[in-house]
Amino acid sequence: MQVLQAYAKVLSGLISHRMQTPEADLVINVPIDMDQEDPFLQFIKAHSLTTYEQLLLFMALIPHLQPDYFDTEIQKYLPGKGDFPQIGGTRSKQSRGFLPTGETALFLLGGNDWGTRIEIQQIFWPDHFFSRSKVLWLEEMPGGEPTMSGRLLLSQDHINIFTHGKPVPPHFSSSFPAKPVTTELTWDDLVISNDLRAQIDELISWVNLNAKLMNRWDMEKRLRKGYRALFYGPPGTGKTFTAGLLGKYTGKDVYKIDLSMIVSKYIGETEKNLELLFSRAEDKGWILFFDEADALFGKRTNVRDAHDKYANQEVSYLLQRIEDYNGLIILATNMKNNIDDAFIRRFNAILKFTFPDANERALIWRRTFPSKSTFIGGDIPDMVKRYELAGGSILNVVHYACLKAIEKHTDDKEELEIYVNDVLDGIKREFVKEGKPF
Known part of the structure; x- marks a missing residue:
């Protein structure tokens, strides 16, 4: 916590300077020993973050550590309970503390220097590391309102890493409708054919070796992200069991998606629910397991009405999203023929679980x-x-x-x-x- 407290002092000095002399130039100095063993510093070093990027991360993090931090620091320089619109910020129904926005970042880091403010805005562009890796982003604003009025949002996983030193397993909720799949059994308890076992070994090889292939032999530009597998066969033949064993023996977390909480009758809600799920799982190495997948990945139909049109749009969205996911996705179904042909073409492997003789x-x-x-x-x-x-x-x-x-x-x-x-x-x-x- 000493490192985070040091950043709190730097940010306090920055607030003091801007509140008193917003026009003055400022050289921001972060006098912190970067060789310390601290998860926040390790992240900074791993991604070679600039001073602006470091302070943006900390601005988004500090309300989770000390909710009254900004109120306390800002009120030092305001007579009575005055307001200071230039610093931006907002409050929510649940949180009574000052929550920093993009405007807060522009003012504290750039003051009235338009050149610096434009430089800060580019950190929130979609091609920046923060956005691509779902680390830090701005809350989306309604159409017509200034983009930088959105709150600074830091992913829950990074909040946990920076404060606890490790990610905390996600809780089952509407934003992450999935439960872990675990087993105390072993491969010896799974009775399957030798051909099927060989195909499962191929999945294990991908999980264990693909990162080396991509990084060491520069195949990232040539090969598609992730791996997609279809498990099909009668109920009770070991599809879910196999997914649990894959996680156990590769050291990866396996999450079984609750489709009842994903699929919505309201237009656009299914895609929104799926995006929350995939965004949370991105870059974690998690194995996503969709059981009874034909409920979500079923065949597209001829367009007879608006419902058919939007159902087909859901399938099109899924096609793109499963290709963008950089981990292992397993779809399980009792009936292979119920899966849309466009998905079938995109599977790296199709594993048939047969009824035991x-x-x-x-x-x-x-x-x-x-x-x-x-x-x-x-x-x-x-x-x-x-x-x-x-x-x-x-x-x-x-x-x-x-x-x-x-x-x-x-x-x-x-x-x-x-x-x-x-x-x-x-x-x-x-x-x-x-x-x-x-």
Whole structure:
């Protein structure tokens, strides 16, 4: 915190100078040892930020550390409770403190020097590092109002990095409608074909090696950003499980998108929700997992009315946005044919999760039961492998049979006794749910 306190003193001196002599020239000096171990300084050094860029970052950060900072500093130079329009600023319904705007930055850094003010404005242009990397930007103003009247907005991830030294995992909310996908299981617990396993290994290679390919061999200009994969196949065949394992073994966070909070009946809202999601995920290395993706990435239709027109616009927006995302995106669906053809062409990999055959089902049964269990009535995994169930349904049956076994369990027995009749009852329940004859 010593570094941030040092910047607070620099900004205090800057406010003092401008409030008293806004016309005077000013040489801004930041007397800070740049070799200190501090996340704010590390970010500055990593991106070779200028003095103006450093102070802009700090102006956006300080209200999150000390909400009354600007009020306290400004009121020192105003008689009573006067106003000073030149310094800009605004307040919100939730925050009673002074919130700096682009006008605040122009006045404090440039005073009345138009040349410097124009230089500061260019820092907020779309091609600047701050904007491209979603670090710092101006709040969008209604049409016709001065652009620089918008608040200075700093990304929540960078607020956390500068104050806590690390990004804080996002909370599930309307601005980030996604939940982490994790698993305690291993690749050995995933029963799939060798061909599918080879395709999954290709995904792992991309996650682990693509950054080296782009940076060391200068392929960034030739190859598209990110990687897009489609997982398709019947329910319960391991699509979500595989996504969780990919995250576990590559060290990447996997977030499953809640499409019910993304898709909106109101025109333009779906795109806005998606943009918030992608902006938050950009440059984090997160794996975004869209389950039941045909709800969002479905086929475009012939335009019969305004609803069809805007639905097709959503798909067009998605096409562009998934290509711009520089991480791994996984779309999962039960029906590949429901995905728009334009998306199919853009996938780097299409992985088919097939229904397990009898031998694979026996292996799933065997690996799913508790390690300390005994089968009563025969070799249950071999006996029930003929019943056509996917891995997810087998897990439900095992859960049911184990609970029944615990009801009968006595403390003098170390192993859990699994009865074949309980397993068959569980299978029957699954068949009824799926509308299949038992």
